[in-house]
Amino acid sequence: MDCRVGGRPTLVAGTRERFRRARARRVRLAGGDVVCRAGAGRHADTRTDRPHTGSGCGGARGRRRSGHRVRGSRRVAARRRRLRVPRDDGHAAMTSNTGQRPLEGFTIVEMGNFIAGPYAGMLLADLGAEVIKVEEVKSGDPFRAWGKGLYSPAFCAFNRGKKSLTLDVRQERGRDVLLRLADEADALIENFRPGVMARLGADYETVSARNPRIVYCSLSGFGQSGPYRDRPSYDTVGQAMGGLLALLTDSDDPRPRGPALADSLTGLFGAFGVLSALMARERTGAGQKVETSQLESVAAFVGETLTFYEAQGMVSNAWTRPRLAQVYGFDTTDGKQLAIHLSSPPKFWEGLTDAVGRPDLRDDPRFVDRNARAEHYNELYEELAPLFKQRTRDEWLALFEQHDVPGAPAYRVNELVEDPQFAHQGIRIEHAHPEGDSVTAKNPLNLLGTPLTYDVPPPGLGEHNEEVLSRLGLTADEIATLRQEGVIGERGPAALGS
Template sequence: MLTALNHIRIVEQGTFITGPCAGMMLADLGADVIKIESPGNGDPYRSFKTGFYSAHFQAYNRNKRAIGLDLKNEQDRDVFYQLVAQADVYIQNFRPGAAGRFGADYETLARINPKLIYCSISGFGPDGPYAQRPVYDSVAQAVSGFLSVAIDPQQPRFIGPALADAITGIYAALGISAALVERGVTGKGKRIDISMIEAMMHFAVEPFMGYFALGEEPSGVDRPRLAQAFIVRCKDEKLFAFHLSSLDKFWDALVEAVDGQALAADDRFSQRLKRIDNYEALNAELNAIFATRNRSEWLERFDRFDVPFAPINNISEVVNDPQAQHLGMFVPVAGRIEGAEQTVRPAYSFDGKHASAVRAAPVVNQHGDQIRSALGSDPQKWPEMQPAAPAH
């Protein structure tokens, strides 16, 4: 593990993705994250696909310790409050008002620990006309406007991973990090509220600025057209991508790479603004050219020219990609009881060192006895209970 935050203790009471992702981002940086779950089956994401240790749960809950607590039970609630008293951060992603029903609202926890950073993650914010609506990733993508600039309007459908969930978790971790820095100056905790709609609207700031500055309604095809980004299908049906941006040198290099002198001579494509206006026609011409060779041949050929390009790799291809291998992106999962043996490491390097392993996501209540017994000890001794793996 990395150790940048190894002096920080976090109590996370999150389910599914947003709260657990925020906790994982900080755990990846060395924070001691204690995940509180209901006894029994725990976080519903454990059983998202099969069993009680789904790959989806493993993805967002590594590097954490777990304890099962029923906050309706007085003794378990006392344990929870002891944890909060010794914590730096508390994270929850309940619907607004839910935390107060079991004594985990900001006012209660701030009285217990005035230095606590309290992070509440929701779908639509703590109040307002949508506050009590149920919300999941796809809903947040849609209502925020993000989906309208991320899909082809002619073939609209949801694709890809849970972007709104994960992006909101990352924003929450960023806000928590900033609050911890401020607390280092003021000595005071504070409440952070972040919602999925706010995170995704901020994430889509560029199309919003296009709307405000130009009065234009952005769509999902604007960015690739303006950036001159193309996806083409090769003879072997594999996909190939390249991005010409605004520099003529990339267009010139592309023409040379594909022996496309006819493209250069075509008045529709003779200038960048014309290539933007005739994007669909140029896309069709390029697909016809790329259909004449297998992708491996195009990759070998493009390696000799100054064009930003890449194969559209599937996940198994990325695992074997030379650059991913060089960066040491895949590391072992330490202390695993079940589940994956390796995973993607945190993206950061500090002083040239990155994490060389991650700790496995916990099973339900895996560290419950350990955490309960530690509550009576010196809080400064707690990090010794979860030593970091060496970085390299």
């Protein structure tokens, strides 16, 4: 099989690929020598302060990419990952970059607004990628204005760890800058309506022709094709179409409620897709298009409902899973609330009956097993609800711990931030910035060999214009001209101070 990228054959299945993998994975040298892993085909950017990890490893000289020019010093050597081979004493192999975040050295261009695109970009920034957020010149990401100034909590929640470049991509010179950024990037993420990037001259076909190794991720409401392709969509539309909203609202009160789950899920799956495509590129040498949508993301998230419907004809509603999984919520005497999830192990049902002082409920035919309790869900709730109003929430939680009952306080955020386990997990991330302080929730991943760090706050609008454009080879005079022509805007903190 002869697959080609830019006119050159890639390393795919076959003798050369098997040889490359064997050479990378079956290194057997004594004494813990450091060797280069074969086949790591990404280039280092010598115009920045990133270390050139290919030196000393016999790295190949940078090649001219087919279909576009690569400036002489921009990518002059292949980035080689370094692997420490097993020692004779039997200790596990350790990578020489232990302590670095997993995506250190990768660059991602983000053209995202609101949540889905920015959330995908932030997740990858947490993993160490350099994420350059391209924003509208005067106002930037619309979420910036959801507060005072252009640094709102709504913006900060989804944009830590990034660099901001303001750019009018509708102008020819702005489009040229965007394409040059994409030439040097590992991935591009966008969440515009299908067709917008093509009208801007930066669609996948255009970008990949210049940079065949790029991973191009498009997030949308309904997909890049099909009868709903051109419809506008925001989070609630995605929740409604994907079947989630019907599981969160009461049929007697259809008003939507709760957080932006469709947007967040789409961003999460988008980041997952980018990581998958980057891994595939390590084997094939080629980038690819990644697509997902709110419709697909939400439908997958609630996929259990589809499986039950096709198997049993069951049409789930807001009470289906709580009833089957034995989930309850109760008010306590101090006006607080708690939640219980018994699932199917009998020991948890027995522990609850002991905790509430009603072991006789175990012998009631209506509650004798999980199926019976599911059928008589409302009746069991009516038996339990008055009991929980006899003690405070803390008293019940102590009894739950004593009897091994899966339960928790139903926190609001002001209570959550005071919880000792929340503090122990280090979930609260604080950042200081000239435009204001911010607090975000950390990435839930804990990678012990390559730990995540959160050193970079959400950026001010255009804060990194000079840095990013200088790395592209633009002089100070050229940058000033772009600013005068409105192709770029003022740097955020500088603009505020003027």
